[in-house]
Amino acid sequence: MLIMLFTFFYVHVTFDPYQQADQIRKQGGYIPGFRPGDPTRRYLAKILNRLTLPGSLFLALVALLPSVLLAQWNISNIPFFGTTLLIAVGVSLETMKQIDSQLMMRNYEGFLQ
Numbered sequence: 001m002l003i004m005l006f007t008f009f010y011v012h013v014t015f016d017p018y019q020q021a022d023q024i025r026k027q028g029g030y031i032p033g034f035r036p037g038d039p040t041r042r043y044l045a046k047i048l049n050r051l052t053l054p055g056s057l058f059l060a061l062v063a064l065l066p067s068v069l070l071a072q073w074n075i076s077n078i079p080f081f082g083t084t085l086l087i088a089v090g091v092s093l094e095t096m097k098q099i100d101s102q103l104m105m106r107n108y109e110g111f112l113q
Contacts, residue, residue: 007055008052015048017048025040062085063081063082067081067082
């Protein structure tokens with residue numbers, strides 16, 4: 001449950017529908033079928049909630065499944081649980097992005113391509 005709550009908190013901190021709707025309006029853009037301003041903000045918030053719920057359920061499943069399987073099979077000497085895997089994958093992806101951006105800044109082709 002905490003994983004789901006923190007996922008919603010993190011998503012709402014990093015993607016603010018008010019700010020995004022205002023930025024779209026300032027740049028002269030719009031989402032077809034929605035007027036700029038408050039209707040766009042409500043639409044973005046609704047889409048954000050619809051996307052965050054399955055994502056948070058998936059993260060909770062990834063975090064809990066290894067623990068459940070290790071407990072079911074009576075394995076106690078493996079230190080890798082779901083949260084450890086999530087952190088390791090997140091750090092490695094972020095490191096790869098930073099390496100790629102440094103290479104692109106120096107006019108190389110890129111590391112991930």
